[in-house]
Amino acid sequence: MIILAVLCCSGCHQRVESSRSENLSTALVRVQTVESKNHAATEEVVGTVKAKLHASIEAKVSGRIEKMLVVPGQTLIAGETLVQLDSREIQARLDQAMALREQYGRDSERLRRLLTQNAVSRQEFETMESRYHVATASVTEAETMLAYTKIVAPFDGVVTRKLADVGDLATPGRALLEIDDPKALRLEADVPEALIKRVQLGAKLGVHGASEDDTTVGVVSEIAPVADPASRTFNVKLDLPLGASLRAGQFARVTVPVSETKALTVPISSVVQRGQMELLFVIENKRVQIRLVKTGKHIGEEVEIVSGVSAGETVVTEGANQLREGQPVEVKP
Helix, strand or coil: CHHHHHHHHHHHHHHHHHHHHHHCCCEEEEEEECEEEEEEEEEEEEEEEEECCEEEEECCCCEEEEEECCCCCCEECCCCEEEEECCHHHHHHHHHHHHHHHHHHHHHHHHHHHHHCCCCCHHHHHHHHHHHHHHHHHHHHHHHHHHHCEEECCCCEEEEEECCCCCCEECCCCEEEEEECCCCEEEEEEEECCCHHHCCCCCEEEEECCCCCCEEEEEEEEECCCCECCCCEEEEEEECCCCCCCCCCCEEEEEEEEEEEEEEEEEHHHCEEECCEEEEEEEECCEEEEEEEEEEEEECCEEEEEECCCCCCEEEEECHHHCCCCCEEEECC
16 A cells, blocks of 8 residues: 555656646757767966066176166166166276376377387387277276166066165175066976977967966977976976966966867856756757766867766757756757
């Protein structure tokens, strides 16, 4: 009697569900057949976005910083003055060298006239000529050193870091500023030795930043000829296109193709997310059947379906959010 009661209840429940589905209105939907497509299996390698042109600005002469004319974030033009050093000591050397050059120049001209009259020896004249040339070289050296007290931008760019300020002592080897050219960027990634054979010069590889908008394509421009013995990786550099939304210093991934495999794919729009569940709406006998699926990698505008449907089945790609189990549907032309 208990079994008969369960069967009766089950039959009643099925009739109720059947009657409910019969009362549902027909929905207009767009559909697509699940297909098994070839696609490249890939591995992602983490890298860092860097500027192709980067300069660490240092002083070539020692001196106290008199003026710091830039701030971080400031846009620069090549040749623009960045830092002015105290130049009084070098200016004094220049004045002294110029005075000696002038004096030796007059003495050399005087001895030249006396030499024509055989009033001095040629050795005396040549000694004075040598002193004049040394003084001239000293003037050139002092002028060059004086020019080094004005530090200018080597290229168009942006100040990224300021490491010194007015009053600090600038010395050779100590960085004062860092400058990047934000227009020309590249990604540097350490590719494992197992993948390096898949990377070729000139190859175009996908680059993905932290957000979905930071997606672009990079061109492999450099591959290190030897591996880092500590990490067993090869440093690979990819040039990024102008106008890329990435910035220097950002984290990004480069996609390296490994092999070609087949995968069941459907449009991303056909997968409905409800809580932790991923659902597809399959059409059978012009009615909706809900399937719980598991998705894999995103491949362009499509997503891989790991389980839940088979190739050849028809799934709803538009209007799936409003559908219910067993609801009749009509396919849009």
